Amino acid sequence: MNLDEATPGSIRPGGRTARVREAVLRVAGDLLAEHGFAHLDLTEVAAAAEVGKTTVYRRWRNPTGLVIDLLSDMAEQSLPHADTGSLLGDLxxxxxxxxxxxxxxxxxxxxxxxxxxxxxxxxxxxxxxxxYDVRLTEWAPCVERAIERGEVPEGTDPRAVLSAVSAPLYYRLLASGDSIDDAAAATAATAAMNAATAGTFT
Structure with a gap:
């Protein structure tokens, strides 16, 4: 079954319904960030968003439905890819x-x-x-342009290159606890570019 058919919150209406969705997702995101998924409660979300509890349960059904719609909204709101003229600049x-x-x-x-x-x-x-599929697809042209410019070999996998950029940063967030600063970002980008240049991702 298609995920949009199986889960609530997948319709993108306008008007009042859109405002309800915006309010509910904003509150859901705040509560997730503050308390985590295990404590996400639809009744609490409805109250904080000043939306009828029945409306929230009918549209999203459960906490997972809220997470799914929140991720969809985050993908929609994400910034477009860069175009600096070089692979290192874009990464x-x-x-x-x-x-x-x-x-x-x-x-x-x-x-x-x-x-x-x-x-x-x-x-x-x-x-x-x-x-993440949406985000990788959005940024793939950065690597595709690098292939056209001859910066990396033909057949380089854009998604693999981009994953190599973000993976060390997520590792710091979820595992090591090391600082995620500009130096860490620059190192991740340079390492991914060097690997791509060497043909690692073909």
């Missing part, structure tokens, strides 16, 4: 964007909560994979 811009997101007091905790949800709920995991 550095990507790394800095990831670092900025992960170190933001709200967004960093929100991503931790969403990733935690994905580890125990297959629908949330599918939504998370779809979110």
């Amino acid at each position: 550095t811009a990507n790394a800095r964007l990831v670092a900025k997101t992960l170190t933001d007091p709200r967004q960093g905790r929100l991503f931790q909560a969403v990733i935690a949800a994905a580890t125990c709920d297959e629908a949330a995991a599918t939504a998370l994979r779809r979110f």
Whole structure:
């Protein structure tokens, strides 16, 4: 079954319904960042968003439905890819964007909560994979242009290059606890570019 058919919150209406969705997702994101997925309660979300509880349960059904729609909204709101004229410039811009997101007091905790949800709920995991698919697709032209300029070999996999940029930063967030600063972002971008130049991702 298609995920949009199986889960609520997938319709993108306008008017009052759009305002309800915006309010509910804003509150859901705040509560996820503050308390985590395990404590996300639809009744609490409805009250904080000043939306009828019946409306929230009918549209999103459960906390997973909220996470799925929140991820969809985050993908829609994400910034477009960079075009600096060089692969290193573009990958550095990507790394800095990831670092900025992960170190933001709200967004960093929100991503931790969403990733935690994905580890125990297959629908949330599918939504998370779809979110990153959108982001990788958006930034793939950076690598494709680098191939055209001859910076990296033909057949270089754009998604593999971009994943290599963000992976060390997520490792710092979720595992090591090391600082996610500009130096870490620059190192991740340079390492990914060097590997791509060497043909690692063909």
